[in-house]
Structure formats: C-alpha cells, structure tokens
Amino acid sequence: MLYPVGMPTPVELDFNPPQPAESSRKEGDRPPFESWGRYPAYSAELKHLHWQGDYPRAIDGVHHGALAVGMGRSYGDVCLLKDGTLLQTTTMDRLLDFDPATGLLTAETGITLAQILDFAVPRGYFLPVTPGTKYVTLGGAIANDIHGKNHHRAGTFGCQVTQFELVRSDGRRMLCSPTSNPDYYAATIAGMGLTGVIPWAQIRLKPIVSRMINYQGIQFHGIDEFLDLSSQAGHIEYTVSWVDVTATGKNFCRGVFMQGDHSQAPSPLKPSPKPKLVFPMELPGFALNRLSVGAFNTLFFHKQMKKRVSALQDYEPFFYPLDAVLKWNRMYGRRGLLQFQYAIPWEHAKEGTVAILHEVAKSGLASFLAVLKAFGDVPSPGMMSFPKPGITLALDFPIKPEKSFALFDRLAEMTREFGGRLYPAKDARMTSAQFQAFYPQWERFARFKDPALTSSFWERVIGGRLGVGGSGR
Amino acid sequence: MNPDAQNPSKTSADAASDSVSKPAAGAEDQVAVVSRADPPQHDPERPLALRSVREQVEVPRRTARKILVLGATSGIAEACIRQWAQRGDALYLVARNPDRLAAVTADARTRGASSVGSAVADLDDTTTHPELLAHAINWLGGLDVALLAVGVLGEQSQAERSFSAAHQILHTNFLAPVSLLTWLANYAAPRHAGTLAVLSSVAGERGRRSNYVYGSSKAGLTAFVDGLRNRIDREGVRVMTIKPGPVKTAMTEAMKGREKFADVEAVATTLVKTIDMGKDVVYVPGIWRIIMAVIRAIPERVFKKLNL
Numbered sequence: 216m217l218y219p220v221g222m223p224t225p226v227e228l229d230f231n232p233p234q235p236a237e238s239s240r241k242e243g244d245r246p247p248f249e250s251w252g253r254y255p256a257y258s259a260e261l262k263h264l265h266w267q268g269d270y271p272r273a274i275d276g277v278h279h280g281a282l283a284v285g286m287g288r289s290y291g292d293v294c295l296l297k298d299g300t301l302l303q304t305t306t307m308d309r310l311l312d313f314d315p316a317t318g319l320l321t322a323e324t325g326i327t328l329a330q331i332l333d334f335a336v337p338r339g340y341f342l343p344v345t346p347g348t349k350y351v352t353l354g355g356a357i358a359n360d361i362h363g364k365n366h367h368r369a370g371t372f373g374c375q376v377t378q379f380e381l382v383r384s385d386g387r388r389m390l391c392s393p394t395s396n397p398d399y400y401a402a403t404i405a406g407m408g409l410t411g412v413i414p415w416a417q418i419r420l421k422p423i424v425s426r427m428i429n430y431q432g433i434q435f436h437g438i439d440e441f442l443d444l445s446s447q448a449g450h451i452e453y454t455v456s457w458v459d460v461t462a463t464g465k466n467f468c469r470g471v472f473m474q475g476d477h478s479q480a481p482s483p484l485k486p487s488p489k490p491k492l493v494f495p496m497e498l499p500g501f502a503l504n505r506l507s508v509g510a511f512n513t514l515f516f517h518k519q520m521k522k523r524v525s526a527l528q529d530y531e532p533f534f535y536p537l538d539a540v541l542k543w544n545r546m547y548g549r550r551g552l553l554q555f556q557y558a559i560p561w562e563h564a565k566e567g568t569v570a571i572l573h574e575v576a577k578s579g580l581a582s583f584l585a586v587l588k589a590f591g592d593v594p595s596p597g598m599m600s601f602p603k604p605g606i607t608l609a610l611d612f613p614i615k616p617e618k619s620f621a622l623f624d625r626l627a628e629m630t631r632e633f634g635g636r637l638y639p640a641k642d643a644r645m646t647s648a649q650f651q652a653f654y655p656q657w658e659r660f661a662r663f664k665d666p667a668l669t670s671s672f673w674e675r676v677i678g679g680r681l682g683v684g685g686s687g688r
Numbered sequence: 689m690n691p692d693a694q695n696p697s698k699t700s701a702d703a704a705s706d707s708v709s710k711p712a713a714g715a716e717d718q719v720a721v722v723s724r725a726d727p728p729q730h731d732p733e734r735p736l737a738l739r740s741v742r743e744q745v746e747v748p749r750r751t752a753r754k755i756l757v758l759g760a761t762s763g764i765a766e767a768c769i770r771q772w773a774q775r776g777d778a779l780y781l782v783a784r785n786p787d788r789l790a791a792v793t794a795d796a797r798t799r800g801a802s803s804v805g806s807a808v809a810d811l812d813d814t815t816t817h818p819e820l821l822a823h824a825i826n827w828l829g830g831l832d833v834a835l836l837a838v839g840v841l842g843e844q845s846q847a848e849r850s851f852s853a854a855h856q857i858l859h860t861n862f863l864a865p866v867s868l869l870t871w872l873a874n875y876a877a878p879r880h881a882g883t884l885a886v887l888s889s890v891a892g893e894r895g896r897r898s899n900y901v902y903g904s905s906k907a908g909l910t911a912f913v914d915g916l917r918n919r920i921d922r923e924g925v926r927v928m929t930i931k932p933g934p935v936k937t938a939m940t941e942a943m944k945g946r947e948k949f950a951d952v953e954a955v956a957t958t959l960v961k962t963i964d965m966g967k968d969v970v971y972v973p974g975i976w977r978i979i980m981a982v983i984r985a986i987p988e989r990v991f992k993k994l995n996l
Contacts, residue, residue: 265938268787309795
C-alpha cells in the first residue's frame with residue numbers, strides 16, 4: 216500500500232510515543248521561586264508531587280538535581296535549587312489516620328500545620344510544637360526540625376514524630392522510626408530534605424480543652440532579668456521574648472517576656488476563620504529604617520503600661536500574630552529580608568548575646584522582629600538539628616547589601632567564637648567553613664544524603680552539585 | 689468497533705473489589721458519625737472535661753447523604769469528597785489507581801465520613817458498569833447524589849494526528865459517562881429521587897483550535913446531560929451540568945497561565961452547595977458564564993483567525 220507524502224502510516228501512528236506534558240512548558244515561563252525572605256530567588260523547574268507514588272518517577276530525566284519543597288517558608292536557600300527541579304508537595308496533603316484516643320495523626324507531608332489545626336482543634340487536640348507561622352508543611356517541619364515557644368519543655372518538632380516513610384531516588388521505601396531504620400530517622404529529621412522524600416508522617420498531637428491561652432507579658436530590662444524570668448518559667452509551657460535591639464544606654468536589652476499556658480477551662484473548640492488581610496504592596500526599601508523601627512519598638516515596649524499584664528488570649532494571635540496578614544514579607548520591599556538566628560550554649564550564652572546585641576545596636580541597622588528565647592535540654596532525634604541548650608536570638612533585617620551583609624558576616628563569626636551555631640532554615644550567608652564548624656557531624660550526615668537530591672544551601676556550604684554525599688544508594 | 693477490544697489491559701468485570709469489608713449495615717436514614725464516635729462510657733485515663741468537649745463537636749446535625757463518586761481521584765472530585773466527609777456523609781468512591789484511591793479513601797474516613805466504601809475500576813470498561821453501580825448502591829443502601837468526574841485532558845497535538853488518540857479521549861470523556869448515566873438515570877427515575885451531577889467543561893461550548901478534541905467530547909457530554917435532565921427532571925431526579933473553567937488541579941498542571949486558574953477548594957465549596965440545591969447548569973467560577981457568552985458571540989469568520 217502506498218501512502219501519499221505527508222500522511223503518516225498506521226505503523227508510525229501506533230508507535231507515537233506519548234509526549235510528556237512538561238514539554239509544552241518553555242524555559243522562559245518559569246518565574247523565580249522565592250523563599251520567604253525573598254532572597255535569594257532562583258529559577259527552577261517546578262513540578263508537583265500530588266500523590267505518594269509520584270516520587271521518584273517525577274525525577275525521571277532530571278539531570279540537575281531535585282529538591283522537595285513545601286510552602287517555601289524558610290527564609291534563605293534551604294528550600295531553593297538554582298536551575299534544578301523543585302518538587303512542590305502542597306497538593307499531597309491528605310489525612311490518612313487519626314486516633315481520637317491517643318492523638319496520633321498520620322498525614323501526607325504536604326499538609327500545612329494550618330490544615331492540621333483546622334482538623335485537630337475541633338476534636339480537642341493541638342500541635343505538640345508549633346513555630347511562629349502555621350503556613351508550613353508537615354514535611355518542612357520535619358526537614359528543618361522546627362522549634363517553638365515550648366522548646367524548653369517539649370523539644371523540637373522532630374521529638375513529636377513517631378514514624379514516617381522515606382523514599383529514596385532509587386525507589387527504595389523505608390519506614391523510619393526510633394526503632395526502624397533509626398539512622399535514616401535521625402538523618403531525615405533536620406535533614407533539610409536531602410535524605411529523600413517523606414510521603415507521609417505520623418505525629419503525636421496533644422489534648423486541649425480550649426482555644427485560649429493564659430497569657431502574661433512581663434517587661435524586663437537587661438539580660439539578667441531575662442535570664443531570671445526564663446529560669447522561673449520552667450513549668451510554663453510557652454515562653455518567648457521580644458527584645459528591642461535598637462535601644463542603647465540604660466534601655467539596652469529591654470524587652471517583653473511573654474509566657475502562656477493552654478487554658479484548662481473548657482470552651483467551644485471552633486475552627487479558626489480564614490485570614491482576610493493581605494499585605495497590599497511592596498514597601499520601598501527605605502520604609503524600615505532605624506527611626507521607624509525604633510519608634511515601633513518604643514511603642515511596643517510601652518504598649519503594656521504596667522510591668523506585668525495578664526490576659527486570656529486566643530491561640531491565633533498568641534502563636535501566629537503575623538499570619539493574620541498574608542504575604543507580610545512584602546513589608547520588606549522587593550529586595551527582601553535576611554534572617555539571622557543563632558543558638559549559643561549556656562557556657563557563653565550571656566556574654567555572646569550581650570556582645571551580639573551591642574554589635575547590632577552599633578551597626579545602626581534596624582531589626583523589626585527580634586526574638587529571644589532560652590532553649591531547653593530535651594534532645595532532638597535529628598542528627599543535624601539546630602537547637603541546643605542555651606540562648607537563641609532571631610533577628611531580621613531588610614536587605615541592604617553593602618551594610619547588612621557585612622554585619623551578618625561579623626555576627627556569624629562571633630557566633631562561631633562563642634561556640635554557637637546558625638540555623639540553616641534562616642540563613643543565606645554562612646560560609647562553608649562556618650557551616651562545617653557549626654555542624655561537625657555533617658560528614659556523617661552526608662552518608663545518608665540521597666545522590667539525586669540537593670539544595671542551593673547544600674551547594675553553598677558543601678559545594679559541588681551532587682558532588683558530596685550519598686552512600687552510593 | 690468495540691473500543692474495549694483495542695485495549696487488552698482493561699480491568700476485568702470483577703474489578704469492583706471492596707477495600708472495605710463491612711458495608712453500612714441497613715443504612716437507611718442512618719445518622720452521621722454514629723460509627724466512629726467514642727463510646728459514651730467514661731474512660732478513666734482521660735479527664736472528663738475533655739470528653740464532653742469532644743462530644744459537643746461530633747453531635748450529628750443532619751442525616752448522612754449517600755454519595756457515589758465516579759472518578760474519585762480527580763482534583764475537583766477529591767476536593768468535594770473532603771467537604772462531604774467533613775460533614776459526615778456516606779461515600780462510595782470509584783477510581784482506577786488503587787494507591788491513589790486508598791489515599792483519598794483514608795482521607796475521607798479520617799475527616800469524619802460516616803462510612804466510606806471504595807472500588808478500583810477502570811471506568812473505560814463499560815461492560816463492568818452495571819455490576820459496579822449495583823454494588824455501590826447496595827453498599828450505600830440507596831443513592832442521594834452521584835458525582836461523575838471521569839475525564840482526561842488528553843494531548844491535543846497527538847489527537848490531531850491520530851484517530852486512536854482522539855478516540856481514547858472521546859471514549860473516556862463521552863462514551864463511558866453515557867453508559868454510566870444511562871444506568872444511573874434508569875435507577876433514579878422510577879424512584880423519583882436523587883441528584884446526578886456531571887462534570888463537563890466550558891471547553892464544550894465552542895470548538896477551539898487549541899483543544900477541540902477534548903472540547904467536542906465535553907460538548908457531546910453537555911448535550912447528553914442537558915437532554916437527560918429534560919427527560920427525567922419531571923420524574924423528580926435532579927440532573928446537573930457542571931461547567932468548570934480552568935482549575936488548579938493535577939489535570940491542568942502543564943498548562944500555561946496556571947497561576948490564574950481557580951482554586952480547587954473554592955470550586956468544591958460552590959459545587960457542594962449547588963449540588964445540595966439541585967441546580968440545572970453551574971459554571972464555576974461564576975464568571976465563566978459571562979466569559980463563555982462572549983466567546984460564543986464571536987462570529988466564526990473572526991473566531992477562526994484567533995488562536996484561542
């Protein structure tokens with residue numbers, strides 16, 4: 216049979232390979248993927264993991280590395296992969312099991328803590344550990360081993376994870392728990408997403424009878440008062456302090472110590488309303504300066520007229536004051552913000568904190584949110600976990616390259632001198648030498664790294680795309 | 689030609705395998721949440737106050753509806769299932785991929801569906817339909833709502849070149865639903881009750897160069913569902929034609945301009961509400977009623993020069 220030119224023969228048609236859907240997407244279409252700090256922003260191919268079985272098939276034909284990412288709420292580049300493939304998990308968000316007697320919740324890891332709260336609070340349960348935003352995924356919470364206001368009592372988020380599944384790029388699936396594959400369990404908690412993809416995890420929720428928090432705000436002047444308040448609050452579930460880093464002289468290290476416990480008086484456990492406010496636009500880069508932040512800090516310090524105030528407060532404003540305004544990072548303008556968070560062990564905690572606060576005050580750079588907390592000594596199962604017993608301070612600065620980068624580099628070096636370390640989830644600047652000094656166990660960790668996965672952070676502090684790590688799996 | 693003969697890998701007639709061993713026992717007018725609520729006795733290990741709070745929450749407010757979802761792992765269907773489960777309805781879920789179906793089933797059960805049954809079936813295989821539907825309806829103990837969400841987007845460029853690719857799209861999106869709807873309509877009509885909600889698409893309103901094969905399958909489906917409504921609405925059966933615009937789901941993942949697509953959760957909220965109301969034709973989001981009116985009004989001699 217002769218076919219006219221141009222008409223495909225039936226044979227050709229039958230062997231027409233199905234074209235991958237991605238091929239219709241051109242390189243130029245990709246908007247850069249931003250972390251919450253909006254710095255750095257790298258373009259990457261974005262794919263979605265909708266189902267537990269989508270990985271590792273999703274990285275077939277991917278040559279420049281891949282990284283699972285959730286809400287992208289970490290500040291620096293642990294959730295970025297320049298020119299690689301990001302696997303966004305946010306549609307893999309199913310609840311798989313819940314035992315109302317024990318509070319054990321099993322869910323796919325793209326679920327956000329906000330979704331977990333919507334489910335759990337009406338059933339009389341709460342997150343055992345929560346960070347300052349509920350818009351992070353379960354997977355991200357494990358991968359960064361996040362901590363909260365109750366670190367001194369409950370430890371990190373990883374302490375609450377009873378088990379999870381880990382999928383490697385070679386297709387191997389492992390059940391990880393303190394007793395099953397304990398080495399991979401330890402490496403994956405705080406493993407920055409580098410040990411594999413976690414399709415689901417189980418956490419232990421804690422019972423509550425009310426949405427309300429018995430809140431107390433106490434003004435303090437100076438580091439000694441802060442330390443006294445911290446040591447007196449050992450029995451209180453949640454403690455955190457806001458500190459005025461713009462103040463100098465007699466007001467140096469003034470702040471408000473905030474503490475709270477879940478109310479034990481039963482009240483209706485309604486789900487939270489959805490936030491309605493969105494930060495409308497980017498402010499210009501000069502909006503947050505020493506004057507405006509200094510004025511804000513003075514107002515905030517004197518907002519409470521008395522030295523000590525008590526109140527019954529809903530958990531939303533207590534834990535998530537900034538979540539009420541979506542996209543609040545626009546406040547920092549187009550260039551974004553840098554976070555800086557250290558943990559310095561007790562041995563040098565006081566002198567280190569004082570020295571760093573002096574350095575910040577001297578620099579003239581204004582940090583809008585400065586959070587001070589005493590970490591407890593509950594050990595995390597995570598090999599690369601950030602918290603350690605001592606003091607932690609978190610600062611954030613709008614990016615002004617010539618000034619803030621120099622300050623950051625000084626602060627990182629000071630942290631190292633005081634035996635402390637920085638938090639990868641909030642970092643965009645630490646050097647390779649610093650990281651390796653902060654986390655000397657990194658070489659052991661690298662043995663558990665999946666060879667197909669990497670991040671811009673890892674490449675920055677260890678170097679070489681896919682160069683280091685992987686036990687040949 | 690029998691389309692099934694082309695595809696030897698189809699699931700066999702006994703594909704309707706239950707993943708749930710126990711059907712809802714004699715389920716007429718069964719009250720929501722009964723099956724999973726805590727027993728009312730005092731458990732000495734937990735404080736009493738806590739228990740009373742939890743019971744407040746799980747007080748059933750309404751009778752569980754018996755809902756059959758065909759194509760339960762499709763993005764829009766799954767978002768509806770979550771909301772139905774949350775309010776304690778009884779669900780029977782059918783989908784092709786067993787792992788995905790298991791995840792959606794677990795999610796529905798965890799969120800509080802009064803009972804969840806499921807069956808793995810390839811609905812392209814029309815010969816299995818009668819048995820599958822009979823099984824599902826028996827399991828639910830009746831049928832209040834059937835949501836049809838089977839469909840594929842297909843690859844237009846392939847369908848242009850090859851009839852077998854076009855045939856596959858038309859079969860999945862049009863012929864298989866016709867089979868399902870014929871059986872469901874003939875079950876519901878003599879009982880004068882039930883709602884048949886069918887996911888069609890705005891793409892069926894006008895043939896466009898960029899996806900006319902998918903569009904024609906949905907155009908056929910829309911006409912069929914509209915006609916079916918005109919036949920059995922007077923019998924007391926609600927038949928709904930649902931026309932979503934582009935929605936952020938797995939199906940549309942590779943499409944351009946996806947950032948602007950509708951949010952699947954909002955779409956599901958609208959659908960759950962309008963299915964309760966028993967509307968005839970629903971555009972989601974509602975703006976698409978206006979957009980499509982404009983697109984339909986463009987004269988063909990102009991339209992054929994456009995790149996829509």
